[in-house]
Amino acid sequence: MSGNQPRMLAIAEINNREPMPVDMPEALSKIWATDVFNLATMEEALSKNAFKAMKNTVQTGAALDPGTADVVAAAMKDWAISKGVKFFSHIFYPMTNATAEKHDGFIITNSDGGAITEFTGSLLIKGEPDGSSFPNGSLRMTNAARGYTAWDPTSPAYIMHTDNGATLMIPSVFMSWTGEALDKKIPLLRSNAAMDKSARKVLSLMGETDIATLNSSCGAEQEYFLVDENFASSRPDLLLAGRSLFGAPPAKGQEFDDHYFGAIPERVQVFMQDLEDKLYRLGIPAKTHHNEVAPGQFEIAPYFESANVASDHQQMLMTLLKLTAKKHGFLCLLHEKPFAGVNGSGKHVNWSVGNSTQGNLLDPGSTPDKNLIFLLFCGAVIRGVHAYGPLLRAAIASAANDHRLGANEAPPAILSVYLGDQLEKLFMDIKEGKLNETAKGGEMDLGLTQILKFERDPGDRNRTSPFAFTGNRFEFRAVGSSQSVSGPLVAMNTMLADSLDWIAEKLEASLAASSNQTEAVIKVLQELMQQHGNVVFGGDGYSPEWHRMAVEERGLKNIPTTADALPALLEADVIELFKKTGVLTPVELASRYEVYAEQYILAIEVEAKLVVDMAKTLIYPAAMSYLSDLSSAISGAREVGVELDATVVNKVAAETGAMMKAVEELSSLIGKHDFDTTEDHMKFCADTIRGLMDEVREHADYLELEVSDELWPLPKYRELLFFR
Structure with missing residues (x-):
């Protein structure tokens, strides 16, 4: 057999492919969240008291009594069976960046030999997979195998359809028999609770009295490559490692910048529409899709959601990307650098915090110099990135992501904060003890009568910054495309909680010494900027000058590889951070170091x-x-x-x-x-x-x-x- 035969056969197969039939997508109003047991579905399916209890749990994290769980389980089973479901699964997220499922049937037999369906509150609340067979960092030995999954009612159950049938998926946490977190969800929920507690202190000191439960929010832009499955099947490296371990650069690559935001290839457009139809049925708000920089590279971005739900949806999105791509004759590559010399893929995690009473606390409004609460929360982020930069780098560390961060192709391995011209000047003035009125962006006028004028943003964007303020949120741009967003969210929520505690302590003393609230706030922020302002940088993060300046003059760390990054998890200040916030015990944190290193x-x-x-x-x-x-x-x-x-x-x-x-x-x-x-x-x-x-x-x-x-x-x- 000729050595080139598989390759030639693949080319022939592609050239002779029949166009895939296209189903016209249904209206969004008809399909949105039709496969989700969300609050709207619950309101119809549950009694008034049960629905009220569930709504309170979902929105505030309040405890749910077992009796209500029984009512919810019965309604959830009836709803699922009405849609053809025969199995249910507690879906959870072990320390692998992947998802895990254990499927059980609703069926039980009775004494007459007949079959009936059963799904009780106890079955909903608890499952039992093997706790020693998942990565656990020595928390569980082979002879100590018991582990539990437990229903997370704050993230809605849903139905996953495949060609083999439909399954009711129940988002869950995963823990050991002795109570340690074996997953990525428990620390995320804990970090959100820690952030809520610390944020309330600051808001209370600022005179706020009606304070709803605070939550972090997340919108993760997902980049990926598509490769024809006929070619991929002849590449063992793509199939087993997710990237090409060999390959010379082509005569034409991305030099012309003609792929970025270009016309989407018809075959890919059909794939995207099919994918989004599936996402909408699962209540995942996919908002944007487009060609990315490299040929064969694309991006999909959802609308913002609460961090816990967004994290679950991100895992579902990665699963559906791969499954839907296969249906359309593609292999979807989520590896950060599948092709050497070609633009790599990341996952830009847009992150903010807020609630229903104070709104988005990272929204500066039109006059940020007068928005003291925004200044305090933005300052808390600045302090957190400076104090715990190595932790943030460890949270995005992987063998795959090293190809981007170590090469300084993506946002570099030096953690800095970009604020934009307006906010950077504002915080540098505060560093000097001043609070000046902020400049406006001005009007955009092209001198063309047919083009409407509009207000320009007061600051530019910076694609070279790993941690950039983008108008009403921060964008952590260095997260890997194949990674769960839970790890970065845990790190960001926890560092924010710590910084808010620091601010609350300083602010309480400053307010006691001054009758002027603005002066008290500026005094606290001035101290914060004097200690942590070195992390603010608005220039070119790729430049050699910045790499030298960051390390030699500003004392920041350049951490190019995972081998350099992960030991930060064993540093005393990081251990203490997670311990005092209650997010991870020292044992749980050590287990994560061991798992990620392995x-x-x-x-x-x-x-x-x-x-x-x-x-x-x-x-x-x-x-x-x-x-x-x-x-x-x-x-x-x-x-x-x-x-x-x-x-x-x-x-x-x-x-x-x-x-x-x-x-x-x-x-x-x-x-x-x-x-x-x-x-x-x-x-x-x-x-x-x-x-x-x-x-x-x-x-x-x-x-x-x-x-x-x-x-x-x-x-x-x-x-x-x-x-x-």
């Missing part, structure tokens, strides 16, 4: 094994076949008296030999585990294993550009990135 090591080892396997079984045979063909051609020419230049033969032979030498060295080091500490093991993976993988790739990518196209076994970037 995931990092395993991810790199899997990639290294793939590099060895693909180099030996795919690339080396192709190179040797090409050398054989060239040698035969040279010999044949000599027989007829023609002397051909052997330079190419020599170069291909040298590169092949160098590649295999690096492969053998890499192979000998995979699985090396005799390290004194986990940190040493991570550093070995980051510095040695990754370096050898890059060396093998460098030789292989040279060979791709030299070996005959018909012999090359792997689909190339030009085929993977550009649709047909």
